[in-house]
Amino acid sequence: MAPLLLVVPFTLVLAAPLPAPTGNVILVLSGDVANTNVGDEAHFDRAMLDALPSRTIETHTPWHRDMGRYEGPLMRALLERAGAGDSALIRIRALNRYEADVPVADFQRYDVILAMRRDGAPLSVRDYGPLFVLYPFDSHPELHTEAIRFRSVWHVERIIVP
Numbered sequence: 001m002a003p004l005l006l007v008v009p010f011t012l013v014l015a016a017p018l019p020a021p022t023g024n025v026i027l028v029l030s031g032d033v034a035n036t037n038v039g040d041e042a043h044f045d046r047a048m049l050d051a052l053p054s055r056t057i058e059t060h061t062p063w064h065r066d067m068g069r070y071e072g073p074l075m076r077a078l079l080e081r082a083g084a085g086d087s088a089l090i091r092i093r094a095l096n097r098y099e100a101d102v103p104v105a106d107f108q109r110y111d112v113i114l115a116m117r118r119d120g121a122p123l124s125v126r127d128y129g130p131l132f133v134l135y136p137f138d139s140h141p142e143l144h145t146e147a148i149r150f151r152s153v154w155h156v157e158r159i160i161v162p
Contacts, residue, residue: 016035017035017036017037018036018037018042018043018044018048018081019037020037020043021037021048022045022047023045023047024045024046025043025044025045026044026046026130026131027044027049027114027131027156027157027158028042028043029044029082029084029158029159029160030042030158030159030161031085031161031162032087033082033085033161034083034084034085035082035083042083044078049073049078049114049116049131050073052073052074052077052078052081053073053077054072054074054077054113055071055072055074057113057115057136057139058070059134059139060137060138061152062149063154067138068118068119069118069120070113070115070118070132070134071113071115071116071117072113072114072131072132072134073113073114074107074111074114075112076107076108076112078159079107084104084161087104087161087162088103088104088105089102089103089104089162090102090159090160090161091160092133092153092156092159092160093153093156093158093159093160094153094154094155094157095125095155095156095157096155098153098155099153100151100153102133102151102153106135110135110143112133112135113133113134114131114132114134115128115131115132115133115134116129116130125155128155130155130156131155132152132155132156133151133153135151135152
């Protein structure tokens with residue numbers, strides 16, 4: 001009975017309505033999202049993203065010469081918090097309007113994060129920020145493919161759940 005009590009409150013927190021952002025909105029989820037806070041969209045500021053279950057990934061990327069220590073919320077936790085529907089794909093849009101369709105299964109198979117910091121410093125637009133979809137490249141050599149590079153969107157501003 002006790003393990004059930006531990007699981008239920010966590011589930012209830014994730015299903016709760018999203019609070020309104022108090023800081024600058026840096027990410028919007030639209031489409032099939034159940035937990036909204038601005039019309040039919042889920043808007044997140046930095047503090048809201050920091051409050052999600054997160055990971056730190058130490059990895060090289062195809063775009064950096066040296067290893068970096070990246071921190072940010074797990075993509076699967078973000079989608080769960082927004083109450084994303086059962087779509088097999090999501091579309092991730094960057095500030096420059098680049099878009100990539102990403103299989104949601106990637107987020108279950110790997111600890112993909114929405115990186116917000118590199119080596120402890122917030123990611124700036126100049127450094128692929130403010131948000132960067134980052135796969136754990138060094139932990140999984142099979143991720144070194146062209147398809148994964150295209151899914152690793154930086155300058156993320158919006159996620160669309162069809």
